[in-house]
Amino acid sequence: MLTITNLSASVGDKQILRGINLTVNAGEVHAIMGPNGSGKSTLAQVIAGHPGYEVTGGSIEYEGKDLLELEPEERAHAGVFLAFQYPIEIPGVTNAYFLRTAYNEVRKARGEGEVDPMDFLDVMAEKLKLVEMDESMLHRSVNQGFSGGEKKRNEILQMAVLEPKLAVLDETDSGLDIDALRIVADGVNKLRRPGNATIVVTHYQRLLNHIVPDFVHVLAGGRIIKSGGKELALELEARGYDWLLEHETTAGAAR
Amino acid sequence: MTTEARDAYRQQFGGATTEGAEWLRALRTGAxxxxxxxxxxxxxxxxxxxxxxxxxxEAAFAPMMPALGTLTAADVEPFLVPGTEWATLVFVNGRYAPQLSRVEHLxxxxxxxxxxxxxxxxxxxxGAHLGxxxxxxQQAFAFTALNTALLRDGAFLHVRQDTVVETPIHLVYLSDAGAEGGVSYPRNLIVVDRHAKATIIEQYGATGDARYFTNAVTEAVIADGATLTHYKVQREGRKAFHVGHIEATQGRDSHFISFSFATGAALSRNNIYTRLxxxxxxxxxxGLYMLDGEQICDHQTSIEHAEPNCYSRELYKGVLDDSSHGVFNGKVxxxxxxxxxxxxxTNNTLLLSPRARIDTKPQLEIFADDVKCTHGATIGQLDDRMAFYLKSRGVGAESARQLLTYAFAADVLETIExxxxxxxxxxxxxxRFVSK
Structure with a gap:
């Protein structure tokens, strides 16, 4: 589904990603872990097409298409979804309007008909249950005045509405208490389908108790320095990142 | 320029001096x-x-020719609010059009x-209130002087004591193709007696693409305990000029609620004055003004606090695209x-283009010592982070821009009851900004 080859990216003069290689197949859950500033969020943003990052080398192939050639909205139409680490507040636009507009834009792109406001409410009733949110949230402005937990649940709600093929969750667990974490993780798990894939970017192992990954990758200094199964996450939890980083330094010096 | 233009207006005045009652002739002459x-x-x-x-x-507009007489109810329909049956007075090229108006259910x-x-x-x-x-x-009010000297028609509303008019009264001023090169002087008088309540919509528009000038004046007397809600909807033709002056006086415990929506005209000036x-x-x-191209839209508001324990609230927002120019001057x-x-x-402006310009000027003159008066102005651009968030959810660039522009204006529109x-x-x- 997704093949990232030797991807490099920068912000301004600062090189952040330095040759990422990653392959994600349908049905898989990949966790990307790593210390602060390792480039995890940059990778997530580059996949979504954030204009603030410049891709300086490499490629991303998604379902046979050159993902980097697509505008952010075209990526969304093609089934790519980023759950933001810091969801944006949009005063003056209600969630109902926002979600319906997004839903219809994606449907249009898929050659399906638009849904009117009344029918959309029916669609929403079921989705709201998934993230244990009340219908009243639909009448509030997008993320405005939302608690941290509500914002993250709203991200998962949007994911439920758009039904992406590839979901990238960028530190969706950060700032959540255990109840909110459970709700968010349950939501993600219920949205898993054999044809879909999920990339979970996280700083902590605890989310991975709820969303169990098939593969764990450690990102440091803009490169994936180690990959393994879910047990790698537990090892990282127990030992931290330093042992890997030292190993990397040594290896780098030896090269 | 001015000598010629002044002579032209003096000539227009020559024809009006003999019309009407003596007090009216005196008013005209004085103006x-x-x-x-x-x-x-x-x-x-x-x-x-x-x-x-x-x-x-410089355009030296001549008195507007009467309507061509061809406007039908179907031509007026687009200027009405769908699904409403409000009492409506329609004026075409400054003349009252009874066949297009309906005054019932009041x-x-x-x-x-x-x-x-x-x-x-x-x-x-x-006679007691007009003028x-x-x-x-004063020189700043030269257009009001001309309107007063040359006024011909407009709307009159009188609401008697304790009367509540639930539905609004809709005033529609249209200019058709026959308005080309002409000026009209709509003149409105609103009298709301003690504890009475009314809502007025004063709307301007054009059925064609003529270059004309609307010089309008509205006076409103709001008696003790009365409430007047006044909506001005200025959607004049894109080549038109518009100068409108609204002036109210408010009695004890009265309320004046004004909303000015302006998207039309090449150049418009909107004075909204009230004396508490x-x-x-x-x-x-x-108010909300949304401009593009080379449109100029100037709002000058004046709130005169002449008695204790009164409040005033002001929120004006502007969305300016292309090379448009907005002006807000708020006197208190x-x-x-x-x-x-x-x-x-508060005056907030969203600039959609680097060539757009806003001049915003709060003008507070406070001579009492126990008061609370604040003012604030912001000027900003569309938020890139919001735009990316919308795009990442599948919303196209154009729709995202449209939605965020609307979102900027949403809170002031929300005040419309x-x-x-x-x-x-x-x-x-x-x-407003679709298909650009």
């Missing part, structure tokens, strides 16, 4: 004398510093008619006796 004395303002006049009226003056105690009829039917009431509020004896002349009253002046004058005045003024009109203006705001 013409004021215009003669002061002449037109230039940008050296403080009140016209950011907007030059020269294009209007409670007892309400009189709605064109001003020309009111001059005959209600001479005492009209008593809208100031014209009784204790405990309140004024709310809100607090007299020494007007203690406990509570005033708040008249739901059908709010819906109509929201739609208009959402569609």
């Amino acid at each position: 013409m004398t004021a215009f003669d004395t002061h002449g037109f303002p230039t940008t050296r006049n403080e009140d016209w510093h950011f907007t030059s009226p020269a294009p209007i003056i 409670p007892d105690g309400v009189r709605v008619m064109n001003l020309a009829s009111a001059l005959l039917e209600e001479p005492t009431l009209v 008593s509020l809208a100031r014209y004896d 002349a009784g204790a405990g009253c309140g004024a709310t002046l809100n 004058y607090v007299h020494p006796v007007a203690q406990k005045t509570d005033g708040k003024q 008249l739901e059908p009109l709010k819906g109509e203006l929201e739609k208009s705001a959402l569609e």
Whole structure:
């Protein structure tokens, strides 16, 4: 589904990603872990097409298409979804309007008909249950005045509405208490389908108790320095990142 | 330029001097004398510093020809609010069009008619108020002087004591192809007696693409405990000029709620003045202007706190695209006796283009010591982070821009209590910058 080859990216003069290689197949859950500033969020943003990052080398192939050639909205139409680490507040636009507009834009792109406001409410009733949110949230402005937990649940709600093929969750667990974490993780798990894939970017192992990954990758200094199964996450939890980083330094010096 | 233009207007006046009752002739003559004395303002006049009226003056508009007589109900339909059956007065090229108007379903105690009829039917009431509020004896108000000297018709509304008019009264001023090169002088008088309540929509539009000039004046007398809600909807033709002056006086415990929505005209100037002349009253002046191309839209508001314990609230928002130019000048004058005045003024502007320009000028003059008066202005651009968030959810760049522009304007539109009109203006705001 997704093949990232030797991807490099920068912000301004600062090189952040330095040759990422990653392959994600349908049905898989990949966790990307790593210390602060390792480039995890940059990778997530580059996949979504954030204009603030410049891709300086490499490629991303998604379902046979050159993902980097697509505008952010075209990526969304093609089934790519980023759950933001810091969801944006949009005063003056209600969630109902926002979600319906997004839903219809994606449907249009898929050659399906638009849904009117009344029918959309029916669609929403079921989705709201998934993230244990009340219908009243639909009448509030997008993320405005939302608690941290509500914002993250709203991200998962949007994911439920758009039904992406590839979901990238960028530190969706950060700032959540255990109840909110459970709700968010349950939501993600219920949205898993054999044809879909999920990339979970996280700083902590605890989310991975709820969303169990098939593969764990450690990102440091803009490169994936180690990959393994879910047990790698537990090892990282127990030992931290330093042992890997030292190993990397040594290896780098030896090269 | 001015000598020629002044002569032309003096000539227009020549034809009007013999019309009407003696008091009206005296009013006209006095206004013409004021215009003669002061002449037109230039940008050296403080009140016209950011907007030059020269294009209007140089165009030397002639009195507007009567409507071609071909406008039908179907032509007027697009200017009405769908699904409503409000009492409606329609004026075409400054002349009342009874066949296009409907005045029905109004409670007892309400009189709605064109001003020309009111001059005959209600001479005492009209004579008592017409020309008593809208100031014209200064250079800055030259257009008001001309309107007063040359007024012909407009709307008259009288709401008697304790009468509540639930549905709004819709005034529609249209200019058709016959308006080309002409000026009209709509003149409205609104009298709301003690504890009465009414809502007015004063709307301007064009059925064609003519280059014309609307010079409108509205006076409103709001008695003790009365409430007047006034919506101005300025969607003149894109080549048109518009100068409108609204002036209200408020009695004790009265309320004046004004909303000015402006998207039309090549150049428009909108004065909205109110005098809080009784204790405990309140004024709310809100507005939204959305401009593109080379449009110029100037709002000048004035709130005069003349008595204690009054409040005023002001929220004006502007969305400016291309090379458009917005002006907001908010005057608040607090007299020494007007203690406990509570005033708040806000002007926010969204610039969609690097060539767009806003001049915003709060002008607070406070002569009482126990008051609370604040003002604030912001100027910003579309938020890139919001745009990316929307795009990442599949919303195209154009739709995202449209949605965020609308979102900027949403809170001020939200203050419109008249739901059908709010819906109509929201739609208009959402569609304002489509297909660019």
